[in-house]
Amino acid sequence: MPLVVLCGARGSGKSRRAAELRAALDGPEHAAHVVAEAEGGRAALLAEVSRRLGRRDVLIVDAGNELRSVRYELYCAARQAGTARCVLHCAGGGGHGEPPFEAPDPSNRWDRPLFTVGAEEALPLGAIRAALWESRPPPPHRATRSQPLQSASFLHRLDCATQDVVAAVLAAQRAGAQPGQLVRVPGAAEALRLSRPLGMAELSRLRRQFISYAKTQPCDENLPQLASMFLQYLSRSIQ
Incomplete structure (x- = not known):
């Protein structure tokens, strides 16, 4: 098609x-x-x-x-x-x-x-x-052939990258970040602009959704950008 x-x-x-x-x-x-x-x-x-x-x-x-x-x-x-x-x-x-x-x-x-x-x-x-x-x-x-979903390296990096993003967003809010401010994650080119407060339950749900999608499209070229991609996914999801 x-x-x-x-x-x-x-x-x-x-x-x-x-x-x-x-x-x-x-x-x-x-x-x-x-x-x-x-x-x-x-x-x-x-x-x-x-x-x-x-x-x-x-x-x-x-x-x-x-x-x-x-x-x-x-x-x-x-x-x-x-x-x-x-x-x-x-x-x-x-x-x-x-x-x-x-x-x-x-x-x-x-x-x-x-x-x-x-x-x-x-x-x-x-x-x-x-x-x-x-x-x-x-x-x-x-780059576009699916890697085995059992790949320990891919799953480990996906898990760590998304955990780091969730931890950074929660830490920034505990430190006083307000809607309109940017949240940055070390090693990620993208940043998240908070449009509203985000709780642990919502972030965990969005993290699970992103992981489910990422495991169906595990491109080699995406590995260094997983954190940035998750930040972009969060940005679109919380609008």
């Missing part, structure tokens, strides 16, 4: 573009489906995409793809499934107080082929069709 990943700031028209793409790409040979963010957040979205990637239809992801790490995980899922993909960047939108948007960069393999459209521009449907059906998808490689 060819994959189209939409990304853009809030208010950039992603849902409108997803509807346009569905209408343009849906046909007797290839049906088009839109996957939107649902309850369960990032983990549920990626699980749904991975589940649907086995068919020949077109899958359009209209969800919170503001973060590079989310687009990278979708890239891994598509490459593991051996399907073509592209990224559609909806320019514009955003504003004060909105979540940060990490713009796609065509020098990153997970952000290409990349198409960018403004609010009033027509979709480059010919180029999108060519990317989905006329290009040869890259074969799965070691």
